[in-house]
Amino acid sequence: AQTVTQSQPEMSVQEAETVTLSCTYDTSESDYYLFWYKQPPSRQMILVIRQEAYKQQNATENRFSVNFQKAAKSFSLKISDSQLGDAAMYFCAYPSQGGSEKLVFGKGTKLTVNP
């Protein structure tokens, strides 16, 4: 079975500082996308960032960036200048093997931002 592992159930960061959330996955595909979703207390799932596996350059969206290491099958999310509104559950996801329309999600990392 395919797995997505988020090894940090909980993380905390001080406001304005930087935090990195880790994610590893298992696939034999060569071309795929990877995603980070955010779930604030409102429960709404929000796409934060996505990475195309065939691209060497790490994706960046404002304060959010990824460190994608394809050979290591690692896809970490870096949040710079953390804000109180970043407090949420963060889920890493990638397409199910053999069924690229389906996403497999990790168990999530709960991020707390301290003022």
Next chain:
Amino acid sequence: DAGITQSPRYKITETGRQVTLMCHQTWSHSYMFWYRQDLGHGLRLIYYSAAADITDKGEVPDGYVVSRSKTENFPLTLESATRSQTSVYFCATKVNSGANVLTFGAGSRLTVL
């Protein structure tokens, strides 16, 4: 309003009862999905649909039934609810082209007593 609408947002039922969770999209996205979210498990796929009248099982389909007679609707039915089906249920659609970007509904919290 455009987007995905899930109803009801909250539901309490009893063991053995039938429950249907509704999902409606105002786009014409081909793909629709049902996930359940449980503490310690993240989101797990229950069923998905590639188009009207085409559905397939996901990771945890047992105890659930889906149908998709119209592109815009994808109801999820628990034919005989069990306590283990207490969860938050998310419907999602996929943009037809490009990356597998899922857009989620607001979720339905179901409690089975």
